[in-house]
Amino acid sequence: MFDSIMKIFGKKEKSGKIAGDRLRVLLVHDRANMSPEIMEKLRDDIIQVISKYMDINKKDMELSFENEDNAVALVANIPVRRMRHS
């Protein structure tokens, strides 16, 4: 928000800050790519927790990192078959 206002007023962002912001996003991706075994573990853990509450389709589950202006989001797409009775 603040950034976009600054942009409207034509104030240029310092390159040191731009480098830092780019790095933050970059390193999340690098570290995720570097360790597929950790992604696999995370996936298993998520499945375990969610399965307590609902029946999910593990095969079609997708887990990925996505960029959302200046931040990184972990996006999980988990098809739900049915809810468990609580």
Place this chain on the structure above:
Amino acid sequence: MSKVIVVTSGKGGVGKTTTSANIGMGLAMRGNSVVLIDTDTGLRNLDLLLGLENRILYDLVDVTEGRVPYRKALVAHKKYEKLLLLPTSQIRDKSAINPAQLMVLCDELRKNYDYVIIDCPAGIEQGFKTAIAAADMAIVVTMPEIAAVRDADKIIGELLRSEKNDIRLIVNRIRPSMVDQGEMMNMEEIQKHLELKCIGQIPDEQSVITAANIGEPVILNQDSYAGKAYANIVGRICGEEIPFLVVPKDGLLKRLKKAFGF
């Protein structure tokens, strides 16, 4: 208890060899016996920074392939005789030495010297794996530049996977005036990204280049900020608590001179 320290970075040109030379020299100046091993086979440079290029008779590959005992290949520094260089071959390549060979050699050296400093080649291939094999401590050198920090992060990941958990960070070639203007990442920011505590930052000074020109590591020049910064880093490696130097930025006069091209 002797210590094996590897100096690494991932990216080339950030100052691994300069850092190895200065840390080795600094430890020797404190009275320690130090062996500096150049593992950048095929692209050796550590001998040049120490001014020892004309004294080399045998090299690391001669030692690992059993042609000479290691003592015959060690080159003593002219001024600080406790500093010894084990140069590598300029004609062979990284495949000439494997991790097991370097581990055997380092175990031998541990018996007789206080420190073994290993100058690692750039990259994450076999040369890197060989260089880190025997290390108790790793020093990661980076620069306030996006590519260098990214590569440092990758190297830190590789080190942790190899169970090298004692990792220290050095930020080289900082330009205080650019940091001040917000045009360069500062040490705190780099520490935060890499999740490692920094043991020193070296200003990007002419003194480092002139030191290389004459083959005398800048740590010998205690009038320079780079030399002082390296001396402090050596102290921190030895476990001393030393406050960080404040490097003065270019004054108004100097900036004006630069602006007008004097």
